[in-house]
Amino acid sequence: MKPVLRKWSSTSSGEAAAKQARQSDQDTGSTNERKRADAPGLDEDPLDALDELFAKWKSRHHSHAAQSDTPLTNQQIEIPLETALTGYRGEIVFGDVHTVSFTSPPGTLDGTEVRVPSPDPDAFGDILVTLRHAQHPRMRAAGADLHGEHAISLTEAVLGGSFVFMSLDGPVRITIPEWSGSDTVLRIPGKGLPSADGERAALHVHLRVLLPEKPDSRLIDLMRSNRRSWFM
Template sequence: MRDPYTVLGVRRNAGADEIKTAWRNVAKAVHPDHNRDDPNAAARFAEAGRAYEVLKDPKLRNRYDYARREADLRRMEEMKRKSREQARDTVDPETAEEMISRIFGAETRPQAKPQPIPKAASVQPQAEVKADPKPETRIEPGVAAEPETAEQKPEAKPEVEKRYGPFGILPRAAAPAAELVSAIVRRIRGAQKPADKVPDIFSEATVTIADILRREKATATLPDGQTLKVALPPGTVDGSVIRLKEQGYRLNGMIRGDLIVHVRIAADETFRPNGIDLHTTLPINIQDAVLGCEMRVDTPTGATSITIPAWSGSDQAIRLEGHGLPDADGGRGALVVELRLMLWEKPDERITDLMRARRDGLVL
C-alpha cells in the first residue's frame, strides 16, 4: 500500500475534516463509473478507500505514522550496514526450501558456510575416507598414503564431480524437482489472500421522533447523490449506526462494500432525546410548586395527567415510564418531565407582600 497521505494528497498534520474532504474529492475523481475508459480506476478507487480507512481512525493513523518512522530508521541502518559489509558480502548455497523461503520473504534456516572446492591434485586418500567411506576407497591400517601422480589426477576428478553437484552447489542444495515444486506449492497456498473489499460508504440520515415511533424508513443520501431508503430497527437513537451488508459499491473481482448510515434525530420543539428517553419541560407557578397539583403534559403519543408533588422546585423531574422511544427488547424508554418554576405574567401584590414579610421578618 502506498503512503495514504500521498494517495489523498493531504499534509501529514491534516485534520479530520480536511482528510474527509480530500477522500470525497479523490473518490469522485477516480470512481469507476466516471472513468469507464480507465482500466486502473477500480484499483485507484480501492486504494483511496484504504488510505481513508487508515487516516480517519486516530489509532490506525498513529500506528501508521510510528511504523513509518521506524521503517525509515531501519532502512537507514540497513543501508549503512550494507555499505560496510559490501566488500565481504558472500552468497551461501541454499536448499530448495531456503530458496523458496527467500523468494516469498519467509525466515530461512541457518546456513552453513560453504567449503572451498578442493582441487583434484590436492585430494588425499585420507580425505576420501571422510567424504565417501566406501569399502573400495578405504585405506587399510599401516599402509602409507602415496602422493598422487599425474596419472592419478583423472581418477580424482570424478570424485570432485561426485561430491559437488551441478553449478558448483553442494549436494544438499541440489534438491530433486519434486521437492522444489512441493516447496513452491506450499508457499503459494500459504500466501494466498482473500479478495479485496470495496471501501464502505458512509452516509447520514436525519429522522424525527415521530418517524422512529411509526417505524418509518429513513432516507440516506450517498456520496454520488443517489438516495436509499433505510429501515430503522428497534432501539434506534440519536447517533445510532446502521450497517447494511453489501449495499455499497460493486466492482468486478472485489467483495462488495457495506453502507454505513449514521442516524441523527432532528431537533424538536417539545422533546429532547437522550438515548431511548425523552426529556420535556413543564412550567409551573409558585402556588402549584408549593401546594402541589394535577397537570396535563404532552407525550409523543398524546397528552396525559401527572401529579406535581407539594413543595416541588426547578431541580425536580418526574419520570413517566413507557412514554419514550422503543428499545431493542420491545419496551420503551421514559419521558422525563423537568419542572421549571415560573412567575405570573403580572405581579401579584399578595405574593409580593408575603415574600417581603419573610425576608424582613414581619408578621402579617
C-alpha cells in the first residue's frame, strides 16, 4: 500500500487564519465597546470641553485687553477727619449713566488711592480716586497720628492744671504738667486714626503759653523782682 501524501496549501491556511483573526476582532470590539452612560457629561467629547474653556479664556482676555486700551482718569475727593476715622463710602459716575460705589476702610490716610473699575471697559476707563483730608478746625493728620494745639495761661504753665480737648470721638481731659512751656507736647494714646495693625494711633496736643490779654501789674512786679534777683 502506497502512502497518501497530502499537500497543505499556504493560501488556504492563510485565509483561514485571517478569517479567524477578523472574527476575534469583531468579538473583542463587541465586548470592549463603551456603552453610553446616563450620567451627564460622561458621553461628551473631551475636545469639546477644551474648546469651551478656550472660548471663555479668549473672552476674558479680550475684555482685559479692551480695558487696558481705555485711558485711566483721576479724581480727588475731600473727606472730613471724622469720616477718615470711621471709613468712607462714595460713588463715582461714569459718563453720566453708570454709578459705581466704592469704599475705603477705617483709618483712611491722607492721599489714599482707590481704583474704581469701569462698568463698561469698552466705553470708559477705570477711575483712580485720591482721598484727601479736608481742613479740620482743631486737628491735622500726620500719617495715622493726629496733632492739635491748646493754649494755656502762664499760671497753668508754671503750676500745672488740666483742660478738656475735643478729640474725634469725644471729649478728653488732659493733665498739664507743672512748668510746661510752648515746646511741650502731650501724647494721648489711642485717640488717633486706626493704623495698619488695627490699633489706634496717638493724639498729640501741642501747648502754647499765652500772656494775659491785659497787662497784669502783679505779674509785672514779680518778673521785675525776679530779674533784679538774677542780676544781684
